[in-house]
Amino acid sequence: MAKKIGVTMEVGNDGVAVITISNPPVNSLASPIISGLKEKFRDANQRNDVKAIVLTGNNGRFSGGFDINVFQHVHKTGDLSLMPEVSVELVCNLMEDSRKPLVAAVEGLALGGGLELAMACHARVAAPKAQLGLPELTLGVIPGFGGTQRLPRLVGLAKATDMILLSKSISSEEGQKLGLIDALVPPGDVLSTSRKWALDIADGRKPFLRSLHRTDKIGSLSEARAILKNSRQLAKKIAPNMPQHHACIEVIEEGIVHGGYSGVLKEAEVFKQLVLSDTAKGLVHVFFAQRATSKVPNVTDVGLKPRPIKKVAVIGGGLMGSGIATALLLSNIRVVLKEINSEYLMKGIKSVEANIKGLVSRGKLTQDKAGKALSLFKGVLDYTEFKDVDMVIEAVIENIQLKQNIFKEIEKVCSPHCILASNTSTIDLDVIGEKTNSKDRIVGAHFFSPAHLMTLLEIVRSKNTSAQVILDLMAVGKAIKKVPVVVGNCIGFAVNRTFFPYTQAAHMLANLGVDLFRIDSVITSFGLPLGPFQLGDLAGHGIGLAVGPIYAKVYGDRMFRSPMTELLLKSGRNGKINGKGYYIYEKGSKPKPDPSVLSIVEESRKLTNIMPGGKPISVSDKEIVEMILFPVVNEACRVLDEGVVIRASDLDIASVLGMSFPSYRGGIVFWADTVGPKYIYERLKRLSETYGSFFKPSRYLEERAINGMLLSESKSSRSRL
Structure with a gap:
């Protein structure tokens, strides 16, 4: 009617x-x-x-x-x-x-x-x-x-x-x-x-x-x-x-x-x-981009209905696992948290309790609702409780063999309808599920940290994942107040892959002699909440060092290798985790630039030896923004070209919610279309002639620039989802 x-x-x-x-x-x-x-x-x-x-x-x-x-x-x-x-x-x-x-x-x-x-x-x-x-x-x-x-x-x-x-x-x-x-x-x-x-x-x-x-x-x-x-x-x-x-x-x-x-x-x-105004255009675009994520071809339009997910097992009680458990509990979903020993389990349980108590103390949650959430929570050391769970979310460290063994084990103990999800951010889903017979129910559930606060959920679909499993996970995402974006299976998926040049471009600029604190200041003035070096400090530099080789293996033709992170770690600087990185972190005060880190930057500059004539380059604030964000746009073009996302607007909303790209700029692709593909292509071409393949324009960007097309414009659906 x-x-x-x-x-x-x-x-x-x-x-x-x-x-x-x-x-x-x-x-x-x-x-x-x-x-x-x-x-x-x-x-x-x-x-x-x-x-x-x-x-x-x-x-x-x-x-x-x-x-x-x-x-x-x-x-x-x-x-x-x-x-x-x-x-x-x-x-x-x-x-x-x-x-x-x-x-x-x-x-x-x-x-x-x-x-x-x-x-x-x-x-x-x-x-x-x-x-x-x-x-x-x-x-x-x-x-x-x-x-x-x-x-x-x-x-x-x-x-x-x-x-x-x-x-x-x-x-x-x-x-x-x-x-x-x-x-x-x-x-x-x-x-x-x-x-x-x-x-x-x-x-x-x-x-x-x-x-x-x-x-x-x-x-x-x-x-x-x-x-x-x-x-x-x-x-x-x-x-x-x-x-x-x-x-x-x-x-x-x-x-x-x-x-x-x-x-x-x-x-x-x-x-x-x-x-x-450009601001209204950007914000309205983001509004509709978020709405569009709920439409997934061959998933939401084929008459399927989501199955109820009432009980979820989370494997791994670290920062990510405890955050995921918290998000589920806050939406009245029963959670079983599994760890490998009592010490780690207690840490995981305390993290979940601290997350919930923190929400109460900030007035975001009532004491009654907090009590209800924690009553749905149980910690375990074995798989006994897994027999009646509707979904398992694995959130352990990025170790291929460990993840493969976990999936092989849970396949045996879980019911045939149970969804088997991994929170991996870098490992190919097909590799994770290699040793299982249930490849159709293996899916990526990539949360962003802290998982109970960040609203993006990347749902990663392998070539075998069933439409029903995708639909079920989309429903769970909405139930726990996330915005689910369905993406294809590749190293880094949509957000981390698109933004891996962000930090690398900043390192290149620093090694070319640009002050790193100025770089952070320029990028935050552009509208991102954290500059690239602040972001590295927040995440912990050990993560960057561990993930680097994984990206280098696949995207090595367009990577800039800087010794700066390794030098930082050797000097005992792991960022906010241990109170010092590029900035000094003291309780009760804002992070302050640490002048003593400049000797490490100088050592890195000597080792890379890329300053023209050994002298720092001179760049405007506008050029800093372009040298850092245009390579990100370039990688976004490859993501679009390979059909990793269903539509360009999915990458826009993912960049806003996952990387805090300013919403008033409409997301990474929308912003690039506002700047103009031709201008971005010409700038990257000139930069690549001076500084090498890191800046080399992608085929997709070149095609759009030459034909006068927007990056978001679609000749026909390229999505492989």
């Missing part, structure tokens, strides 16, 4: 017109809905039998906000006329300035444009636990239907700027305390109470309040400017490279200084400017 989309109006015997938004699942404000609202409000205002109006949403949800699909169409066409006129024509003229009182009946959620419509009403009645917020800044824009003006007038300037800048939603209970909600009633009473409230306003028993005209919660101009000064500092801290936060503060200030209506006009103007 087709979904019913539209706006209806019913006029009761009491003279109240109930206008209902219907656009499942969240009653988003698509263009037909906006048109329908204009029509119904005009009708209600003109009819003599209508005394008051109630606005509500169908199926227990008020509205999830403006239809984001419209942004996508605008970005593809550049046509701003696709954006409907809402702020003045609908919200101000037809709603707020209506002669007939209007009450919002809010259930479920009122987010973005949904909350903005509710704030234009003359009162708001809500059910408990309704979600209220203005999350527009997460998409690179500002509230566009008057939210920057009405929210400060309803909840106060400090709270409003906090909610908008941080895209923080609140409950209807908190909304009532703040003055955003006028009455909180049981779900079954929301509509009847709203009708009565609207009639009470019409009959003069309750005040007829227009939010935009209120000033009682704004305070004096000097107080407002002090709050906005703090807001600007917050914006600088949380979004140094994004325009929407500062633009939002300017718009709020316009309304405070020159009046609410002036602020509304300024808001509408700035909103349209921001819709076409």
Whole structure:
């Protein structure tokens, strides 16, 4: 049955017109809905039998906000006329300035444009636990239907700027305390109470309040400017490279200084400017890229249903294994943690307990939920408990023989339907499952550390993995609040393979004489949370040294070999793990650059001997970004060319969630398309002529540059999944 989309109006015997938004699942404000609202409000205002109006949403949800699909169409066409006129024509003229009182009946959620419509009403009645917020800044824009003006007038300037800048939603209970909600009633009473409230306003028993005209919660101009000064500092801290936060503060200030209506006009103007900004394009792309990961050809479209996964065994209680166990427990999945001896098992159990207690202490988890999670947890030293598990996740050290032996053993003790997953980050799945007879149920479940906090889950499919197993693991990923991205089987899979040149390029630059602390600073200014040397310190340099030969065996034609990591380890520097690497790590203080490491860098420079004429090269910040990130783009091109991912946007979301590539740049491929494949190709070609094969452009990049095609553009599906 087709979904019913539209706006209806019913006029009761009491003279109240109930206008209902219907656009499942969240009653988003698509263009037909906006048109329908204009029509119904005009009708209600003109009819003599209508005394008051109630606005509500169908199926227990008020509205999830403006239809984001419209942004996508605008970005593809550049046509701003696709954006409907809402702020003045609908919200101000037809709603707020209506002669007939209007009450919002809010259930479920009122987010973005949904909350903005509710704030234009003359009162708001809500059910408990309704979600209220203005999350527009997460998409690179500002509230566009008057939210920057009405929210400060309803909840106060400090709270409003906090909610908008941080895209923080609140409950209807908190909304009532703040003055955003006028009455909180049981779900079954929301509509009847709203009708009565609207009639009470019409009959003069309750005040007829227009939010935009209120000033009682704004305070004096000097107080407002002090709050906005703090807001600007917050914006600088949380979004140094994004325009929407500062633009939002300017718009709020316009309304405070020159009046609410002036602020509304300024808001509408700035909103349209921001819709076409690179930031909005990047963030909207990431939003849709994440959605697209749930569609996997020949897996999600062949009528299969995921099987229930109620009990999981995790082998290995180290940093990764304990994190995976924590993530499962937090989603009420029973976990059996296996280790090789009592000492390691106790360490693993304590790590899981510490993870959960840490969430409680940070207010992310209640004590009751923590207790429930830990009640589902059991540590073991043998495979007895494995007979009834639905899935095993192996998370031991990267040792081929050890992993092969584990899979050979668990195949014997687990049921035939049990999924056999490995958390390997570097070893070929076919090699891991070589000694088993159950190759169709062997799959990669590559989590990112810390596994209970990082949201990406790479699901690695070998040539034998069944569609059912992939679907089951996708369902588990979603259940434990991860974003599952299905990738092909190769060394490094999608994320680690794409980003292996990141650290190597940084080492090359350092060996060419560029200050390593400057490199980190430039890359963090670009938007990554950690520069390459900071990242090496965080991961531990022993890992880099161990993984290097595995990558060299397969990708040796395009690797830069630097002795710097080995020299660091020889001098007792393993990064954050032991308190010293390129930076010094002291408890209670931020990492500080360690000047004494420069002697190690100098030794590395002498050994590599690649500085032209023995002198450091001179490079701009822009050149540093290009020399470090263009090789990453180049490897991303190979990943696309080999069909390791289903679509380019999968690599974008994986780069954002797995490597913290700035989301406002849209992911690694989207960013590269923004810069231009031709420019990247020409820069890499010149760099390869000067510095060798590390920078040599890939076939895919060359083909795209010559033919004037985007990297994300697909002639036909290359995916081998």
